Amino acid sequence: MNQAILCPACYQSNPPQTRFCRLCSHDLILNNLGPRYFLTRLIKVGSLGAIFEGRDEAGQVYLIKELLDRFNNPNERAEALARFQAEADMVRRLNHPQIPRFYAAFVDQGRHYAVMEFINGATLAELVAREGPLPEAQVLAWATQLCTVLEYLHDQELIYGNMQPANVLLEAVSSRLKLIDFSLATVFQPNVRSSQRGTPGYAAPEQHQGLATQQSDIYALGATLHYLLSGRTPDPESFAFAPLRTLVPTIAPQTDALVARALEVQQADRFQSITELRTALVAAQAARVQADSAPAPVAAPQPIPTPAPVAPPQPAPAPTSLPKGVEHMLMAGLIFFIVFFFHALSEALPFSPPSHFFQRTATPPAPTSTPDPRPSELRTIVYTLEISLDADHELSWFQIRGRFVALFWTTVRSDYACCAPSMPGTPTFLQEPEQIDGPEDQSVYRATLGTLVLLRGEDIPNPDEVPVNTPSANIMDD
Known part of the structure; x- marks a missing residue:
């Protein structure tokens, strides 16, 4: 309750319990008819809106969004206001632990506000910017969480439309992911064009044409996973992604394959539902755990063969004539015995046989990931x-x-x-x-x-x- 209060008009900081801004005299109370709110910190100002940390009269902390009226065209103003109100109405109806709770929407002195649950944490985009590519096991676990919340939205016939690392918040207390910013979420209407184009680099090709589907969310999730695992920002001018294993060789082939499938340009080549993608993620996690926990194979010791006793030399018998077929069989058996003897001997001896006896190929060590040493x-x-x-x-x-x-x-x-x-x-x-x-x-x-x-x-x-x-x-x- 002792926090300074920001002016909604000029963002000037004012002492607690102040009613009117000391710089511009604007009313500092939002929604005078109640419940009443106060702005305490400016988090971000974008092209269409501002995001604040705020509180109510009891001191409860909230996230407060404002639609900024910077429009010269009345049609664009009406469109932006309709989207803002549609987002508020949509989030108000949603009930999922990974979607921030909605509390209120109101107009105060001509300014439009929405009040939501405040999540203390960092976005996945901020984590990658600070730490670089994230561990594969952690990314796969997070991806399963994101599939769960997308599955919930798709069951409501909704398309999220804005999946990207900057819109996924990692809550500090629970380590649970929260999906934020529903400004592009829409009700799925087949073959109906929309003006919502998504974020370049993460939006699917069909979304750029205004024909977003539930598979567009699958593509955007694939682009998000690619960024989290590689640290490489998607190219906003194309739909091409380098194979993950060429960027991070330690990535499992199964993980590389499922991300590549999610990023297919043609919808028919992608996963056909978010449930199918979640099943593939669970299988990839199981394969990864099994590969990490499996002990290295150890070759069984080979017994040293005991040479057969050598009989004393006997006088050679007089040569006898054998049928030609029998001669061939004896010759083949002798060759087989010689080869087998030398092979057994080479396995038994403690030294390596000369290269002209046997040629063996060494198995290269598995590549390891090292931190980027560059400043x-x-x-x-x-x-x-x-x-x-x-x-x-x-x-x-x-x-x-x-x-x-x-x-x-x-x-x-x-x-x-x-x-x-x-x-x-x-x-x-x-x-x-x-x-x-x-x-x-x-x-x-x-x-x-x-x-x-x-x-x-x-x-x-x-x-x-x-x-x-x-x-x-x-x-x-x-």
């Missing part, structure tokens, strides 16, 4: 980008934002090619796309984006040495 740095990178389109383009505002996200990732990879950049989440729009002056036959947009990027290597450039420019891309005919 690393977690850096905030911000770019102001420009994109050109045909003047008569038909891309929606959300599709234009997706092009900016793809250009941001491409630019980071180019500027920091020396440092194996890894981006755990989607960049945040610090300045939304706005149209600026350009050629008559083109529409030029500008936006500012930023995010945390993990850099590794001996030649990480000093921030002051990185050139400041405005990267641009012409995607006419897109």
Whole structure:
């Protein structure tokens, strides 16, 4: 109760028990008609919303989401508000231990809010950014948990639509995964196009076409598992993933195969249900445990053969004539005896026989995973980008934002090619796309984006040495 209170309008910190902001005089109480809430900490500001930690009058802590009204187009404002309300209505009906509980939704002085359970923990994207690729056994166990909650949503005829490491929270107290951000969740309607395109790199090909299905969640989960196991951010411009075992040789073949199947471009080639994927995950875990616990095979000792007594030499009998078939049988038996004798002798002797007797192939040792010894740095990178389109383009505002996200990732990879950049989440729009002056036959947009990027290597450039420019891309005919 002694926490400072943030102003909902200007985010100014105010002393506890203050009623009006000392900077802008805005009312600090949310939902005056009750139950009443107060903002205590700003967690994140995105392009469409802000996320706060807050409390009620009794001191109970909550997660409070606000829809930010930054729209110039009334149709886009109406669409965003409809999605915000639909998300609140959807989460209100859900009842699953891995989905945060929903408490309230209300409008306060023209601002739209939703109040949910506060989860203290870190996202899986943050874990990989801090620790690198995660252990296979742990990832398989987490994947089974995620299948359980996706299975629950699919039973409700819902598509989650936004599976990615940044939307999976590991609760600190229980070590249970929580699925957050239901802004793209929709009711499954076959052959009905939607404007929800998903996150580039994680969204399935059909979702980019507005035709998301329950198998789209399977693809996104496969992309999430690939990132957790390899530490490599998916390419937002393609649907190609390198085989896991080429990136991390210690990954079990069964795990590599199930992730590859989940990432098939054609839906018919993927797992046909999340239940089928969960069954494959359980089998992969069992195979992994069996392989880890099985003792190394030990060769049984071979007895040393006792040579037969040698008979004293006898006078050679007079040669007799044998039938030709009998001669061949005796010759074959003699050759077999000689080969068998030398083989038994070579196994019995304590030294290795010469290479011209037997050639043996040594079994190579199993590859081991070692920590990356290179220096690393977690850096905030911000770019102001420009994109050109045909003047008569038909891309929606959300599709234009997706092009900016793809250009941001491409630019980071180019500027920091020396440092194996890894981006755990989607960049945040610090300045939304706005149209600026350009050629008559083109529409030029500008936006500012930023995010945390993990850099590794001996030649990480000093921030002051990185050139400041405005990267641009012409995607006419897109």
